[in-house]
Amino acid sequence: MSTAHPARNPAAPRMALILIAVTVFALPWVLTMGGSSWLRVMNLALLYVMLSLGLNVVIGFAGLLDLGYIAFYALGAYLYGLAASPHLTDQFPTLAALFPQGLHISIFWMIPIGALLAGALGALLGAPTLKLRGDYLAIVTLGFGEIIRIFMNNLNAPVNITNGPQGINMIDPVSIGSVRFAGKGLDLGFITLPPTVLYYYLFAALTVLIIIISMRLQDSRLGRAWMAIREDEIAAKAMGINTRNVKLLAFSLGASFGGVAGCLFAASQGFVSPESFGLMESLVILSMIVLGGMGHIPGVILGALLLSAFPEVLRVAAIPVQELLFGKVLMDAEIIRSLVYGLAMVLIMRLRPEGLWPAPRHGDAA
Numbered sequence: 001m002s003t004a005h006p007a008r009n010p011a012a013p014r015m016a017l018i019l020i021a022v023t024v025f026a027l028p029w030v031l032t033m034g035g036s037s038w039l040r041v042m043n044l045a046l047l048y049v050m051l052s053l054g055l056n057v058v059i060g061f062a063g064l065l066d067l068g069y070i071a072f073y074a075l076g077a078y079l080y081g082l083a084a085s086p087h088l089t090d091q092f093p094t095l096a097a098l099f100p101q102g103l104h105i106s107i108f109w110m111i112p113i114g115a116l117l118a119g120a121l122g123a124l125l126g127a128p129t130l131k132l133r134g135d136y137l138a139i140v141t142l143g144f145g146e147i148i149r150i151f152m153n154n155l156n157a158p159v160n161i162t163n164g165p166q167g168i169n170m171i172d173p174v175s176i177g178s179v180r181f182a183g184k185g186l187d188l189g190f191i192t193l194p195p196t197v198l199y200y201y202l203f204a205a206l207t208v209l210i211i212i213i214s215m216r217l218q219d220s221r222l223g224r225a226w227m228a229i230r231e232d233e234i235a236a237k238a239m240g241i242n243t244r245n246v247k248l249l250a251f252s253l254g255a256s257f258g259g260v261a262g263c264l265f266a267a268s269q270g271f272v273s274p275e276s277f278g279l280m281e282s283l284v285i286l287s288m289i290v291l292g293g294m295g296h297i298p299g300v301i302l303g304a305l306l307l308s309a310f311p312e313v314l315r316v317a318a319i320p321v322q323e324l325l326f327g328k329v330l331m332d333a334e335i336i337r338s339l340v341y342g343l344a345m346v347l348i349m350r351l352r353p354e355g356l357w358p359a360p361r362h363g364d365a366a
Contacts, residue, residue, distance in 0.1 A: 024208075028200045038312075039196045043268060045308035046203040047261050052288045052304040053214050053297065054257025059286070060295035061223060062250035063230030065138040067282050068125070068145025072255040074152060074277035075121055076114040076262020078162060081272045083110055084172040091160050107174050111206075111263050118259025119252040126251030130244055133233075145282055153274040167273025174202060174267045181267075199268050206264065210257055214297050217253065226250055227295075291348060293355030302357050314340055 031038040051073060058066045082088055083105040089096040095103075129140050156164030173182040173195070181202075185194040217223045225246045228236035237243050266272045284307065292303020318333035348356065 024204055028197045032194075032197070036194070036196050039200060041309055041312045043196065043199050043203055045305050046200070046207050047265055048285065048288060048308045049207050049301055049304040050210050050257055050261040050264075051285050052292075052300045053210050054254045054261070055285050056289050056295065056297070056300045057214065057217065057226075057254035057257070058250050060289060060300065061218065061230065062226040062247060064126075064247065064250060065134065065141070066251070066254075067138050067142035067279070067286065068148070069141075069254070069258060069285060070277045070279070070282040071125075071145045071148035072118040072122060072258030073262040073265070073281070074148055074272075074274075075118050076259035077266040077272045077276070078152060078168070078262075079114050079117060079259070080107060080110045080263040080266040081168040081171050082161070084267070085168055085170050087163060087168050087170075088161075104172055107172075107263055107267050111260055114259035114263045115256040116259075118262070119256040122251040122253075122255025123248050125255075126248045130247055142279065142282075145277075146279060149274050149277050149279075152277070162274075165274060167271055167275075169271045171266050171270045171272070173270065174199070203264060203268075206260065210260070211297065211301070218297065222246065222249060230295075287345065291345070291355060293358040296355070296357060296359035299355050299357030299359070303355065306356075310344075311337055311341055 027042065028039050031042055051069070054072070055066065055069045058064050058069070083103050084107065086102045089099055089102050125141065125144050129137055132140060152162045153165055155162040156166075162168065173180055175181065179186050179198075181195045181198045183195070185192055185198060225236065225241045228239070228241060229243055229246060233243055265276075285304075288303040288307045289300050290303070291307060292301065293299025314337040315333050318331075318336040319329055322329050322331070322336075352358075
């Protein structure tokens with residue numbers, strides 16, 4: 001006996017998309033009411049969304065535990081830093097003679113280049129780890145991430161390429177024609193868009209593009225092959241899936257998202273140094289995926305937004321709340337932020353081990 005299902009309203013998804021688009025467009029103006037610092041937090045959160053979606057390809061889709069993902073973020077950041085700052089021309093007179101005004105390569109050239117090079121580095125990482133699983137794979141990828149950070153930290157001798165611990169500064173901001181995402185921003189006559197707002201719209205556009213790519217990958221034949229490997233690699237291989245190539249593609253495509261985010265990070269900060277790409281950053285991105293719901297794109301986005309914004313909210317609210325409750329400050333805001341952050345993670349993982357927004361099971365409504 002067949003069960004009748006209620007008819008779905010075809011206009012509902014369209015209305016939801018319109019509502020999301022309006023929210024994304026209006027969000028920077030709402031956040032700037034509380035100061036530009038909140039918009040900067042949101043811009044950083046969008047970078048974490050890109051990174052989380054990239055790592056989700058490796059861990060969530062293919063089931064490959066990668067603790068060195070931050071290396072691809074560092075590669076994109078340093079790549080744009082070298083291509084859009086006077087560092088290389090200052091260190092190499094021959095290069096300065098060829099480019100007397102400096103390199104100053106546009107970020108819109110460097111984003112695809114960064115994605116390609118990060119993807120190649122991802123495949124290079126994946127090649128020697130194809131037969132490793134679980135903890136062994138995690139240890140190897142962890143070591144890879146640390147090697148890249150140490151490499152950036154020490155590549156200032158005998159030839160100074162990365163400027164070592166001092167990092168690279170004077171990196172060009174994003175520019176589109178005569179519009180530079182710096183200074184007063186873009187004057188439209190009736191309104192002025194400050195640089196933080198311009199960066200927000202750029203980050204939001206690229207985040208939407210990465211979300212679309214992730215959704216297309218998830219529903220593709222390649223995405224289903226990743227999930228088959230995640231569930232049972234032996235069975236997937238028996239069904240004719242070339243597990244070697246599919247794993248390499250997971251490492252490569254996931255890494256390319258990190259390269260894009262790294263280029264954007266360097267452009268928005270104007271400075272990069274090895275301190276920004278430590279092991280803790282990889283663990284934070286992994287926590288975002290686990291918190292939101294591993295393998296579920298909306299859940300990953302939710303986890304990235306929460307874990308990037310929640311600590312900043314705690315940092316601001318810790319002292320006023322103590323003064324309201326106790327009349328004085330008992331603990332430093334940073335200590336309370338760390339305690340509440342850790343306690344919240346423990347409780348959520350204890351009560352919601354599949355994440356706040358886990359992927360729907362087969363047969364459930366999406």
